[in-house]
Amino acid sequence: MARVHHKNGRGGGGGGGGGKGKGKGKWKMPASVARKQQAAMANVDQVTGDKIPKSFVFSRGKLPSTLRHLQQDLRKVMLPYTALNLKEKKRNNLKDFVNVSGPLGVTHFFILTNPKSSPHLRMAKTPQGPTYTFQIKEYALAADIANSQKRPRCPPEIFKNSPLTVLSGFGGLGEPFKSLVEYFRHMTPAIDPVTVKLSTCQRILLIHFDREKEMINFRHYSIKLQPVGVTRKIRKLMQNNQVPDLRDLNDVSDYVTKAGYGSESEVDDEAATVSLASDVDKLNRASRKSAIRLQEIGPRMKLHLVKVEAGLCSGDVLYPQPVGKEGLGKKGKEVEEETEGQEDEDLMESDDDPEDESEE
């Protein structure tokens, strides 16, 4: 069995306490029931009541060290609802992971493989699929990106909340990509704009489809908010909580009025300013305007969709379209589906095929 250190976010602790408190009254809840309930609570968002998607990132087969680092980076991307220190052994097979994923509420698998020394990434939904297989054409680790930056910024607090997902370039595309968009959308917890706290939006995952090259660009950025119209010195003063160095100044007012380096590049990003709904921190108040700055934290990947399977690493191949005998067999199945799904036509139209197939 895979040894699992599962990091529960806020859901785990709070839910567990509630379950036990109930049990201390007249009737004591059996331990097994309590455990089950606790596990179930952990899988549900406390505010919106939605199911929280959780993920495992692991590898099949032997990986070179750079790919191992990529695996760890991907786990960090998927934080907090992932197993950061998931240990897999050689003898663990896919079934073991599936068996563990059920009780833990894990819904998404990211499987790194290296067949014939060309790295591949499989994204799958458990336990029934579908599975999307990508070839990783190019990748850069988070460490590489930090090395390329003058001032890398990656505070550990930003990994306490799940990233926002931004999909772009997927509009008006055909079947494999439609379901892929669905997959990506449910990879991270959905954001309810009514209840969300802006201070929890600190990372963003950009998945951009390049139509010319048919490549999917995977980028991971940190979000930084800066108040507009506040000089750098004031900003630093507010952030650092320290008495500034006033040795060379004649008057305190000089500290404020003296021009800085003039390297403020706030002029160009008029589009990147927002008025916040609530206070994010000391500097970024609700009433003020703030500029959004993104800085890449990596990893960076260039993916090419190779295959889509209906099941979990098995089942019918939905993409690329199978030819010959298989194609005929699949057509027959599709016809069956249509007849079955006659009564709720709307659902069939709006939803995607792979999901339905997995439901059967």
Added chain:
Amino acid sequence: MASATAPQPVSSPSAAAGAASNNPHKRKKPAARGKGKGKGKGRLAKTPRRSDDPGDLPRRRSKPSDRFLKLLRKRARDYNSDDSDDEERLSDEDEEEEGASGSGDDEAAGAVTRFEQGCRAFRVAFTKIMAKKLPDDPLGPILSAHKKLVAAKLAEDAEEHKPKGEGRREKRMAAEKGHVIPTNHLDSKEKELIKIATQGVVRLFNSVSKAQNCRKGLNPSRSKDAKVLAKETKQAFLTELSKTSNQSQKGKASSNFSKNNSKDEDEPGWAPLRETYMLGSKLKDWDKMQTSDVVNEQTEIPLDDSSDEEYAIDSPE
């Protein structure tokens, strides 16, 4: 050729008769010298005779016979004219020497000739070897019979050595395949991606502020505020309902708004306060719930950031 050989038999008896034991020496010496001039081989021939030299010196000054001189000249001419002639002449001379050496010095003369013969063979062999055109071999001219073996062994060694280094490099290359270390400066493509992402974040923040501004100060987890919210949304819901009452049968996709609000109206904002929180089929077969949830979520949350982003950003493209 015949003219060259003819006089010799004649001369030798005369020499033997005239100058009993000295003659062979005298005759030999100039011949050797002549050869030495030609190819520097005379020096070799001279060495065995050195022991005799002191005794020979006074005699050498005596004038050689005309006939002998003539012979010498002829030999010199022959030598210079052709190699093959020379060979035959030498062989003839050998015979003659054998015949002539009846006296005391026959031993020394035999040694000389034998050496000379070996010398000639060596010369022939040497010239032959030198004339041979060698293939351009990096190993150089190796005469040993093991030449092929040595070459094979060297090649084998080289081959064995190469795969070690090359294999390692190949392995490393394979492990690093696809790994691209980014450059220091942001190129235009990366900038564009950042721009897209920024746009997405801006859109999300704007939608959040739009959704949260109207109910600022109201906490949905507090029951008092929840009531106010419910009242607020109830009106909106009713107006929406009257609009879409004819369409309500058709499906959920027709109006996201009504769906969203109906939920708000019926249930408290905080999930644990809802009647259906963690109950029913939701938990029993959670996987099914999830797949059906996919449909719901799509319609339920109109401002799900990703969906919003996707279409909003695509439209200008």
